[in-house]
Every structure is written in C-alpha cells, then in structure tokens.
Amino acid sequence: MRIKDTLNLGKTAFPMRGNLPKMEPVWQKDWEDNKVYQRRQKLNEGLPTFVLHDGPPFANGNIHMGHAMNKITKDIIVRYKSMAGFRAPYVPGWDTHGLPIEQQLTKQGVHRKEMTTAQYRQLCYDFAMKEVNKQRTDFKRLGVSGDWDHPYITLQPEYEEQEIRVFGKMVKRGLIYRGKKPVYWSPSSESTLAEAEVEYHDIKSPSLYVAFPVKDGKGIIDNDASFLIWTTTPWTLPANEAIAVNPRFEYSLIKLPSGQKYVVASERIDYLAETLGWNQYAVLRQYKGSDLEYLVAKHPFYDRNSVLILGDHVTLTDGTGLVHTAPGLGSDDFNVGMKYHLEVLSPVDNQGRLTDEAPGFEGVFYEDANKMVTKVLEEKGTMVKLDFFVHSYPHDWRTKKPVIFRSTPQWFASIDNIRDEILEQIQKVEFQPSWGKTRLYNMIRDRGDWVISRQRIWGVPLPIFYAENGEPIMTQETINHIADLFGKYGSNIWFEKTAEELLPEGFTHPGSPNGKFTKETDIMDVWFDSGSSNQAVLTTRPDLHFPSDLYLEGSDQYRGWFNSSLITSVAVSHQAPYRKILSQGFTLDKQGRKMSKSLGNVIVPSDIEKQFGAEIIRLWVASVDTSSDVPVSLDTFKQVSDAYRKIRNTLRFMLANTADFDPQTDRVVDQNLSSVDNYVKVKLSELIQDVQTDYDQFDFVNVTKRINEFLVNEMSTFYLDFAKDVVYIESVDMLARRQMQTVIYDAAVAITKMLTPILPHTMEQVWQQLKEPEDYVQLAQMPEIKPVLNAEQVLADWQEFMEFRANVLKSLERVRDQKLIGKSMEAAVTIYPDQHLKEVLERLDVNVGQLLIVSQFAIASQPLADSDEYDDVQVLVQPAQGEVCERCRMTKKDVGLDQQLPMLCERCATIVRQDYPEVIEEGFDE
Numbered sequence: 068m069r070i071k072d073t074l075n076l077g078k079t080a081f082p083m084r085g086n087l088p089k090m091e092p093v094w095q096k097d098w099e100d101n102k103v104y105q106r107r108q109k110l111n112e113g114l115p116t117f118v119l120h121d122g123p124p125f126a127n128g129n130i131h132m133g134h135a136m137n138k139i140t141k142d143i144i145v146r147y148k149s150m151a152g153f154r155a156p157y158v159p160g161w162d163t164h165g166l167p168i169e170q171q172l173t174k175q176g177v178h179r180k181e182m183t184t185a186q187y188r189q190l191c192y193d194f195a196m197k198e199v200n201k202q203r204t205d206f207k208r209l210g211v212s213g214d215w216d217h218p219y220i221t222l223q224p225e226y227e228e229q230e231i232r233v234f235g236k237m238v239k240r241g242l243i244y245r246g247k248k249p250v251y252w253s254p255s256s257e258s259t260l261a262e263a264e265v266e267y268h269d270i271k272s273p274s275l276y277v278a279f280p281v282k283d284g285k286g287i288i289d290n291d292a293s294f295l296i297w298t299t300t301p302w303t304l305p306a307n308e309a310i311a312v313n314p315r316f317e318y319s320l321i322k323l324p325s326g327q328k329y330v331v332a333s334e335r336i337d338y339l340a341e342t343l344g345w346n347q348y349a350v351l352r353q354y355k356g357s358d359l360e361y362l363v364a365k366h367p368f369y370d371r372n373s374v375l376i377l378g379d380h381v382t383l384t385d386g387t388g389l390v391h392t393a394p395g396l397g398s399d400d401f402n403v404g405m406k407y408h409l410e411v412l413s414p415v416d417n418q419g420r421l422t423d424e425a426p427g428f429e430g431v432f433y434e435d436a437n438k439m440v441t442k443v444l445e446e447k448g449t450m451v452k453l454d455f456f457v458h459s460y461p462h463d464w465r466t467k468k469p470v471i472f473r474s475t476p477q478w479f480a481s482i483d484n485i486r487d488e489i490l491e492q493i494q495k496v497e498f499q500p501s502w503g504k505t506r507l508y509n510m511i512r513d514r515g516d517w518v519i520s521r522q523r524i525w526g527v528p529l530p531i532f533y534a535e536n537g538e539p540i541m542t543q544e545t546i547n548h549i550a551d552l553f554g555k556y557g558s559n560i561w562f563e564k565t566a567e568e569l570l571p572e573g574f575t576h577p578g579s580p581n582g583k584f585t586k587e588t589d590i591m592d593v594w595f596d597s598g599s600s601n602q603a604v605l606t607t608r609p610d611l612h613f614p615s616d617l618y619l620e621g622s623d624q625y626r627g628w629f630n631s632s633l634i635t636s637v638a639v640s641h642q643a644p645y646r647k648i649l650s651q652g653f654t655l656d657k658q659g660r661k662m663s664k665s666l667g668n669v670i671v672p673s674d675i676e677k678q679f680g681a682e683i684i685r686l687w688v689a690s691v692d693t694s695s696d697v698p699v700s701l702d703t704f705k706q707v708s709d710a711y712r713k714i715r716n717t718l719r720f721m722l723a724n725t726a727d728f729d730p731q732t733d734r735v736v737d738q739n740l741s742s743v744d745n746y747v748k749v750k751l752s753e754l755i756q757d758v759q760t761d762y763d764q765f766d767f768v769n770v771t772k773r774i775n776e777f778l779v780n781e782m783s784t785f786y787l788d789f790a791k792d793v794v795y796i797e798s799v800d801m802l803a804r805r806q807m808q809t810v811i812y813d814a815a816v817a818i819t820k821m822l823t824p825i826l827p828h829t830m831e832q833v834w835q836q837l838k839e840p841e842d843y844v845q846l847a848q849m850p851e852i853k854p855v856l857n858a859e860q861v862l863a864d865w866q867e868f869m870e871f872r873a874n875v876l877k878s879l880e881r882v883r884d885q886k887l888i889g890k891s892m893e894a895a896v897t898i899y900p901d902q903h904l905k906e907v908l909e910r911l912d913v914n915v916g917q918l919l920i921v922s923q924f925a926i927a928s929q930p931l932a933d934s935d936e937y938d939d940v941q942v943l944v945q946p947a948q949g950e951v952c953e954r955c956r957m958t959k960k961d962v963g964l965d966q967q968l969p970m971l972c973e974r975c976a977t978i979v980r981q982d983y984p985e986v987i988e989e990g991f992d993e
Contacts, residue, residue, distance in 0.1 A: 069992050070954050070970070073983050074795045075804070077723025081836045085715060087680020091828050095207060098831075103843050104212045108610070110846060111154040119145055120605060120615035120645070122628045123160035123221065123597050126198035127167045130205040132654040132662070132699055133621065135672040139688040140651065140767075141619055142211040146824035147762045151849045156610045157213035159206065160600060163195040163222040164526040165593040166256050166465055184524055184562040191525040192559075195222055209672065209681045210827050212845070219604045221596045227527050228554030229603035230596060234530060235546035236639045242481045243519075245539060247411055249394075249401045250518045252473035254419025254433070255466035258522045259477060261594050262514065262626055265470060267459045272299040273437055276343065276451040277391070277444060278329065279310060279364035279373055287358060292320060292328035294364050294375070295339075295451065297386035299458070301444075302436040305425035306393035308409045310364060311378035311400075314357035316388055321348045330359075332388020339387060343452055356381075367449035368440075369426070378403040395474035398515065413474035417522065433471060478520035478529060478589065485637055486511065492633065492643040499649045499765065500694050506625050507633070507648075517634065519592045526590030527553075528561040532570065533585045534578025544571055561586065598631025601644030618645040622652060649765055652696035659698060675704055682826050683708050689767040689825045710775070714822070715829060717778045720787060721815040722836045724794045728808040730838055735802070735809045737855065742911045743786070743918065744810045746865040749855045750781045751814050756852050758821050771825065774818060782814065785869075789918050796955050796975065798982050812837075817850035867907050868918075871900075874937040875919055875944075881935070882944040892957055895923035895948065899931045899941040922947035922958040954979070 098104070119141055124134055141157070148155035168191050169179075179187050203215055219226060237243050251260040278293035294310050312318065317333040324347050331339055333353060340348060362375040380399040381390050394404030395413030404411065414424035421428040421436055427443065428436050444450035461470050482489075489511050498504040520529060530549040532540040548571045552560050561569065566584035575582070605613040614636070620628055629648055636644035655661060656668040663669065675684050687707045691697050740748070754777045761769040790807050797804040816837055823830040823844050834844035841847045855861060875898070879891050888894050896919060900908065905926070908915060916924025927941075934943040947958035952972035963969045965976035967987055979986055 068983065068986055068989065073954065073979050073986070075727070075797075075799060076795060077720070077726050079719060079723040079726050079836055081719050081722045081833060083716065083719060085680065085682070085711075085829060085832070087682050087828065088677055090832075091210065091676075091681050092208070094828050094831055095210065098212070098843075098845075101843075103845050104214065106843075107149050107212075107846060108154065108156055111149060114152055114154045116612055117145075117148045117153040117155045117617075118605070118611050118615045119148075119155070119157060119617045119619060120600070120611075121158060121160045121219075122618065122620040122624065123162035123219070123600065124202065125165070125167060126161045126163045126195050126202060126220075127171065128198065128201075130202055130672060132670055132672060134202075134205075135209055135684055136654055136688050136693060136697065137620065137651060138206050138211050139209055139685050140693060140765075142209070142213075143685075143689060143767055143824045144617070144619070144765065146212060146827065146845070147849070150820065150823065150845070150847065151759065151762070157211075158217070158219060158604065158608065158611065159203070159211075159213050159215060160219040160604065161195075161199045161202070161221065162593060162597045163199065163220055164590070164596050166258065166523060166525075168194055168198075169523065169525050170465070179524070185559050188525060188559055188562060192222060196220075205672065208676060210685060212827070214610075219600065219608075221527075221593075221600075222557075224554050224557040225607070226600075226603045227558045228550045229607060230527055230591070230599040231530050231546060231550040231553055233599045233602050233635055233639055234591070234595075235543060235550065237480060237635075238541045238546060239543060240484075240638060242484055242638055243478065243541065244481060245476060245478050246516075247474055247476045248479075249396060249398050249413075249472040249474045250477055251461065251470050252419075252475070253463040253466065253468070253470045254417070255468040256463055257417045259475070259518050259520065259592075260463060260470060261518065261592055261631075264464050264594075265461045266464045268462050268467070269457050270460045270469060271455055271457050272460065273301055273441065274299060274452075274454040274456045275301050275441065275444075276387070276453075277304070277367050278449045278451055279367055280449070281330075281362070282365045282372060283363035285362055287354065288320060288330060288362060289328060292330060293449075294389050295329040295331050295387045296389050296391040298391050299456075300396075300437075301440040302421070302428075302433045303393045303396045304367065304391065304440055304444075305369070305421065305428060306396050306412045306414055307366060307373055307391055308394055308404060308412060309374045309376045309392040309407065311376050311381050311390040311392045311403055312356040312359050312388065313379060313381040314355070314360075314377040315379075316356045316381070316383065318354045318356055318359065318388065320351045320354075321345075322351055323348050330389070332383055334383050335386070335388050368443045368447045374407070374409075376403060376407045376409075397472050401474065411474050415471065415473055419471065434469075477518045478531070478587075480517040480519050480595075480634065480638070482511070482514055482516050482634065485634075488641065489633060489637045492637055496643050496645060497647040499647065503622075503625065503648055503650050507629060510626055510630060511633070514630075517592075517631075519595050520587075520589040521592055522588075523590050526593065527558050527596060529587045529589050529591060530561075531587040532566055533587070534576045535581060535583050536578040538576075538578040539587075540576060540578075540584070545574070594627065594631040595635070597628055598635045601632050601636045602639055605644065613640070614642060614644050614646055616645075617647050617649060619649040620651070622650045625650065651693040655696050655698050657698050657700040657702070659696070670699060670701065679704050679708050680828075682828050683711055685825055685827075686711050686771065689771045692768055711826075711829075714775070714778060714826075717783055717787070718815060718818065718833050721782070721811050722833065724787075724790065725808050725812040725815065726836075727799065728805070728812050730809075730812055733800075733805050733808065734812075735806045737853075739802070740806050740809065741803070741913065742861070743865075743913050744806050745855050745861050747781055747786050747810050747814070748853070749858045749861050749865075750777065751810075751817060752852050752855060752858070755817055755821070755850050759849060759852075762824070767825065770821070774821060778818070785872075785918075787811070789920050792917055792920070792955065792957075796978070798978050819844055820847055820850050823847075864907050864911055867904065868911060871904060871908075871940060872919065874935070874940060875942055878935045878942040878944045879921075888944070888946055891920045892922050893947055894921045895925075895945050895958075896921045897925045897927050897931060897934075897943040897945070899927040899929070899934070901939045904939045922949075 145155045145157045253260050275298050277296050281288050281290050281292045284290050319333045322328050359375045360377050364373045366373050392400045394401045394409050395411045414422045419433045421431050423429045493508050530546050566586045605611050632644045758770050793803050793807050819830045819833045830844050931941045931943045934941040949958050949960035950962035951958050952962050953970040954975040959972035961973040968976040
C-alpha cells in the first residue's frame with residue numbers, strides 16, 4: 068500500500084471538461100424523451116401561475132445573438148419561477164405574415180402574378196413554417212424549455228379567428244374607420260408602413276428656397292412682393308395648396324437693393340441674410356402671423372392659387388417661418404389643411420411615380436422629379452437658392468429605402484377615442500427599466516390614429532365587404548361569420564371564395580339590390596397580427612391567463628409589440644395585457660456597431676455553440692446588463708468560458724469530496740457542527756436569500772456575481788482550501804470530516820439549484836452525482852433558507868476572524884517574498900492578539916493553525932519582537948521546525964515518534980494504525 072492510498076482523495080464521475088458542444092444535445096434529447104417540461108408543469112399544478120407571454124419573433128432566417136439573449140433571459144425567468152413555487156408555463160410564439168416572406172419568395176424566383184392568390188399564399192405558408200421549424204431548432208439548442216410542440220403562430224387558423232374577433236370588437240366600439248390621410252408609404256414595398264416599421268438614416272437632400280409671388284395682398288402685403296418658403300422635397304411642390312404661418316410669430320416685409328420684396332419671419336432674417344447673401348436689406352413693415360390669414364399667393368409654376376393659413380406646427384428652428392403645405396403629402400399639412408377644407412391632393416402612385424395630377428411630371432419617380440422641379444422653378448424665376456444638406460430621413464426598415472408621406476384611402480384604428488383609457492392603463496403597469504413608462508406614455512400620448520391596412524397579399528385579410536353602392540359592410544354578423552370560417556379553414560378561404568360565398572347565408576343589404584358584393588383586398592398590418600396575441604393566446608389557452616405577468620422584449624418594442632398589444636387589449640378588454648414590462652437593449656459588436664453581414668462583424672449563436680457550447684452563451688446573458696446595449700465579441704465568450712470553468716471545477720471539487728457522503732446516514736445535525744461550519748452555513752443562507760431576491764428582480768448579473776463570490780471567497784480560498792487537511796487526512800467517519808462534508812454537500816445542492824435556470828445542462832450533470840430524490844434538478848425546488856442559531860453573533864465573530872486571517876496572509880506573503888518559506892504549510896505563525904481578538908478566537912474554538920493552513924500556530928503571552936503589527940494583533944512568521952509528514956505534508960516536530968511509521972506525524976500515524984492496520988506489518992510501498 069502507498070501512503071497516497073490512506074488518504075480520502077475524492078473521486079467523482081463528474082468530468083473536469085464539460086465537452087459542451089457534444090454533450091448538450093444529448094442532455095436536451097434526454098429532457099425531451101423524458102418530458103421534463105411536462106413533468107414540471109404537472110408537478111406545479113395548483114400553484115400560483117406566472118405567465119411570461121412570448122413576443123413572437125419573425126419567422127425568417129436562423130436566429131441571431133439578439134434572439135439568443137432574449138430567449139435565454141425568458142428561459143432563466145421561467146425556469147426560476149418554476150423552481151420557486153409557481154406554475155410557469157412557457158408558450159413560444161412566431162410572427163409569420165408580412166412583406167419579408169414575400170421578398171424571400173421573390174428572391175427564390177417565385178412570380179406572384181403567374182399563379183392564383185391562394186396558390187401564392189400557400190407558398191408563403193410553407194416558407195413560414197419551414198422558418199418556424201428552423202428557429203424552433205435553434206431555440207431548443209440554446210436549452211430553452213417550453214411547450215415547443217404547441218406554440219402559437221400567427222398563421223394558425225385558431226389564431227386568425229381570434230384576430231378577426233378582436234377586429235370585430237373594435238368595430239363594435241366604433242374604433243375602425245376608413246379615411247384618406249397621409250401615411251408612411253414605402254414605394255419599394257408598395258405598401259403603407261406603421262411607425263414601428265420605419266427607421267431613420269442620413270440622406271443627402273436638396274435645400275431649396277422658393278418664392279411664391281403675392282396675388283392678393285388684401286392691402287396688407289404689397290402685390291409686388293413674394294412669400295419665401297424653404298423645402299427639402301421639391302417633388303411635393305406640385306401638390307402645394309397653401310402656405311402656413313404661425314399666428315403668434317412676427318413677420319417682416321423686407322426689400323433688397325434689387326427691388327425684390329420678401330415676407331419672412333422676423334427672427335429668421337439674420338440667418339437668411341447670411342444664407343442667401345443679403346448684404347443689404349430694408350425692413351419695410353412688420354405683421355403678426357394672424358394678420359396674414361387668407362392672403363393669396365401664386366403657385367410658383369402652376370396657374371393656381373396658394374392660400375395663407377395659420378398653423379401652430381410652424382417653428383423658427385429652420386427655414387423661413389413660412390411652410391409650404393401639401394395636405395396630401397404630410398401629416399402636419401393634412402391636419403392644418405382639414406381646418407381650412409383644402410383639397411387633399413396626392414399626385415404619386417404606389418411605385419412612387421408622379422401622376423397626371425402633377426402636370427409636366429407624369430410617370431417620373433419622385434426622387435427624379437426633384438431635378439425637374441428645380442429646373443422649372445429656375446425657368447419661372449421663382450427659385451431663390453438651391454443647396455444640399457445631409458439629414459436624418461425615414462426609411463423602410465426592410466428594404467432600407469426612403470419612404471414618403473402619401474395620402475391614400477386606408478383603414479384606421481382610432482387612438483383618439485381610447486387614448487385617455489390607454490394612458491390610464493400605462494400608469495398601472497410596472498416597468499423595468501423605469502424610464503420605459505415615460506417612453507411608452509409619451510408614444511401613446513403623441514401618436515396619431517393607427518393605419519391597419521396593408522396593400523400586400525400574405526397576411527390576414529380585413530374582413531370587410533362592399534355593397535354595390537360602395538358602402539363598406541362591417542357588421543357583427545359578417546365579422547363573426549368570417550371568424551368562424553377562418554377558425555375552421557384558415558384565412559386562405561377569403562381568396563378561394565367569392566364575396567357572396569363568404570357572407571352568411573341569406574345575407575342582404577340595401578346597398579346591394581342585386582345581391583352583388585365585393586371584398587376588401589387589403590390585409591391587416593402585421594402589428595395588428597402580433598398585437599392581438601393577448602386575446603388570441605392568453606385568453607384562449609387554459610394553461611395561461613390574462614393579463615400576463617410579464618412582457619420581455621427589446622427596447623424597440625415600445626413602438627412595436629408593447630404598443631400594438633396595449634392598444635388592442637385596452638380596446639377589447641379595457642385593461643393592459645401585461646402587469647410588467649422588462650425591456651432589453653441590442654447586441655452590438657465590440658466597437659458598439661450594429662452587427663451586419665456587410666461589416667463582417669456578425670457573431671451567430673450556432674458558431675459559439677460549436678466552439679464553446681450553449682452554456683457559455685447562457686452564462687454570458689446572465690453576466691451582462693441587458694437593460695442597455697450589449698457589446699459582444701469572440702473574446703467575450705472566451706472570458707465567459709474561463710468563468711464557467713472556475714464554477715465547474717469548484718463544483719467538481721465539492722462533488723469529489725462528498726462522493727463517500729450519504730446525506731441520509733452521514734449528515735451531522737446543526738447542533739453538532741463546528742463554529743466554522745456554522746459560519747459557512749450562515750453565508751450560504753445569506754447567499755440563498757440574496758440570490759432569490761435578485762432572481763425576483765430579474766437581476767441575473769447579481770445572481771452570477773454573488774454565486775461566483777461565494778464559490779471563490781467562502782469556498783475555494785477558505786473553506787475548501789483548509790478542508791483538504793480534514794477531508795483527505797482524517798478517518799472516513801471522523802466527526803470533523805462528516806461535519807465538513809455536510810456543509811460542502813448542502814452548499815453543492817443549493818448552488819446547483821440556484822444555477823439551474825442559468826446553466827441547466829451543467830447543473831443536471833452535477834445533479835447526477837448528488838444523492839437527492841428528484842431525478843432531474845429541474846424538478847427540484849429552489850433551496851430553502853435555513854436559519855442558523857445565533858447567526859448574527861456567528862457572523863460578527865467570523866468577520867473579525869476573516870480580518871485577522873487577512874493580516875496573517877499578508878505576513879505570510881511578505882516572508883514568502885523573502886524566500887524564507889514556500890507554501891504556507893512550511894510556516895510557523897505566532898501571534899500576540901489584543902484582549903478582544905483573543906476572546907473572539909477562544910469563543911470560536913477552532914484549530915486556527917489548520918484554518919490558516921500553517922504547520923505550527925501559537926498564541927504568545929507577551930509582545931513579539933520583529934513582528935508585523937496590525938491594529939489588534941502582532942504576527943510573527945518563521946519557518947516551521949521539524950520534518951515534513953509524508954501524509955499530511957505539514958512540518959511537525961513529532962514526525963518519526965512512531966518508529967513503525969517514521970515518515971508520519973503522530974496524528975497521521977494514529978489514523979493509519981486505526982484504519983489501515985495491515986500497514987504496520989507490511990509497511991508502505993516505495
């Protein structure tokens with residue numbers, strides 16, 4: 068027998084290396100085969116329900132790092148809630164309608180006009196479901212647990228049915244109407260866009276000053292003067308109907324040396340003089356803006372009038388203080404134009420080409436018309452100056468091309484009628500971060516009515532019929548009938564049947580004396596699709612409830628899903644669909660740039676899974692503040708991998724040193740634990756309480772930080788460090804050994820449970836080495852907080868000990884630097900404490916030398932010479948005297964006293980004699 072064989076060196080089947088890329092899919096299949104998610108739901112029946120309602124990602128392409136961050140965060144929350152006394156089902160969802168899928172089919176060579184609408188929509192359906200399955204595989208590979216076999220998908224007949232019923236309830240409240248007003252129009256998509264589908268990019272635009280000659284100054288303005296306007300969209304001038312001025316501003320009639328007279332805002336004169344090169348000018352008269360109302364100007368190149376009107380939207384931040392007004396091509400223009408009953412002229416078609424309502428520019432793309440308009444202005448002598456500047460301009464978020472404001476007949480959902488009710492509901496919602504409340508409140512307060520119609524094919528049809536006289540038909544009877552049909556057959560039936568076949572049997576309408584009807588061809592805005600999920604999912608699935616407890620998405624969803632969901636929910640149910648909103652930032656590259664293929668800076672989850680494993684992505688998500696934008700790089704995951712390895716190795720050490728510990732038979736009751744054991748148990752209880760508080764507050768950064776600090780500070784560098792001298796050296800059933808194993812085992816169980824929501828793969832692997840009743844840690848509960856007797860006194864005493872220990876470690880390090888010792892086990896430490904510290908050490912009743920991992924320790928009765936002095940203790944470190952015991956590796960003066968075991972100290976010799984008597988006769992192998 069070798070000396071090594073007499074040590075209780077821990078052994079465990081838990082490997083040092085996780086081999087995560089290979090093993091994670093194996094564990095995931097095991098969870099699926101053994102229905103772990105379903106068992107958790109069954110186990111939690113009857114408990115309070117917590118519902119995190121999944122915001123549906125769009126089904127197009129493999130997932131990116133932002134998807135991973137979002138889904139993992141949700142998974143951490145749901146897993147924690149499931150282990151913390153809640154029934155927490157997770158139903159994943161997908162958004163599957165809209166333009167991106169039509170664009171993908173076009174890229175694949177599908178020609179929409181070569182097939183029926185129903186056939187084309189079937190191709191869209193097939194593509195969307197393929198993408199859903201692709202993303203479902205990606206999400207499951209991240210270890211996300213949920214009801215993956217029964218997700219909600221916006222193309223499902225049962226979902227479309229409920230969406231139509233939402234529409235019907237909004238009709239019943241008088242919230243749906245048809246109107247003609249300017250909306251975001253994307254010529255590249257040939258469709259209206261919601262505000263959430265618009266993003267801003269810098270573009271170069273013309274900066275044009277144009278003179279509108281006075282036609283009728285009504286004795287206020289000289290008829291040989293001109294009103295001066297500024298515009299960045301010359302192509303809109305053919306649609307000009309008026310010039311707006313602010314009634315509160317002062318305006319001046321100025322005269323240049325050339326004799327030209329202009330009317331401009333007084334506060335803008337200095338700027339205009341510099342910009343337009345007016346070296347000299349005279350102010351002839353001044354007016355209030357309200358004095359100019361109903362004066363008449365000539366259009367700069369058409370033979371028609373442009374009337375002066377008043378508008379509070381006119382500002383002095385740029386331009387001339389007079390605003391060119393085209394009610395058909397701008398929101399503010401439309402609103403002010405309605406007050407003056409101006410014509411809503413919108414001379415641009417679906418493709419962005421000017422129509423015959425803009426004579427001289429017919430068929431010209433609007434951007435190309437800019438040059439033509441400026442040329443005409445030059446010819447007419449009404450262009451004062453042309454320049455160019457770069458500014459932020461709205462773009463279609465899908466095609467990345469500019470959008471325009473264009474007035475077309477559209478279907479709208481009224482916000483005005485329920486705005487106050489929505490704002491009242493926002494006040495009842497909790498937001499994290501807190502600024503989210505102000506952001507959403509202001510968005511709802513300031514937003515216009517919601518254009519819900521889209522000129523596309525792939526989506527849920529608007530369930531509206533038209534009579535022969537053109538009157539729209541939206542009755543509860545027709546809408547509910549269509550909902551029933553969609554629920555049974557899916558929305559494709561709208562395109563497969565005639566209007567007469569789709570209407571309820573025997574339906575008549577006074578506007579159709581011949582019984583002829585037509586159908587609306589527009590589809591619903593996709594935000595109406597996803598925004599209806601609170602009714603289509605939460606109120607229809609028995610495992611969920613309405614309202615949900617939590618919505619969690621990226622901060623862009625304040626203008627997207629958070630917004631549309633709130634509107635539909637208040638419109639239908641008079642309350643918000645969520646009790647709390649948690650928003651996240653975006654994933655960026657390490658330079659803070661958005662990831663894009665063109666920049667070559669994209670990091671995708673699948674690449675990280677292959678190199679490091681999904682656990683590393685999960686630990687990264689839990690280690691960063693996701694409430695703001697998060698930079699990510701390959702180096703990030705290397706660092707996280709190092710942190711993971713430390714967690715894994717510490718747990719492996721704990722498993723190895725409790726391998727022969729049976730909690731049923733070997734556990735030491737709390738009353739019989741030593742002082743240091745109780746200290747670690749108190750720290751563990753504090754950790755459990757703090758971690759559960761952090762989980763409840765969704766503060767996963769603190770969860771990982773606290774657990775890491777406990778593993779490093781309380782365990783690795785203290786308790787587990789000196790534990791080797793007990794767990795390795797003492798007899799198997801020695802009380803001191805079982806005491807420490809009790810604490811190590813309980814800590815391992817607690818930490819495994821607490822880390823399961825973040826690292827489920829690894830913690831299941833740890834769990835297999837523990838002796839707990841649940842076959843999966845995912846089926847266990849979060850650890851209980853177990854009070855320790857006199858916990859406050861224990862903490863106070865041990866806090867003082869740890870400060871004393873820190874001082875001793877400083878002295879050990881100083882002597883080590885002098886090359887007098889190597890490891891601390893080569894040292895002899897003598898201390899001279901003050902009375903208070905001496906009482907603390909006596910009260911703790913511990914082997915101080917063992918805790919300090921030094922071979923010899925003594926408390927002197929009088930002050931020490933040549934010692935290190937600290938506030939409450941003198942410390943003297945010297946090389947230990949004696950020989951090194953070959954078993955415990957301590958330097959002892961009693962090594963060799965046992966002549967049969969001369970290489971051992973007396974303590975080790977006693978243990979070997981007791982536990983391995985055969986060694987006395989046979990001796991140790993060399």
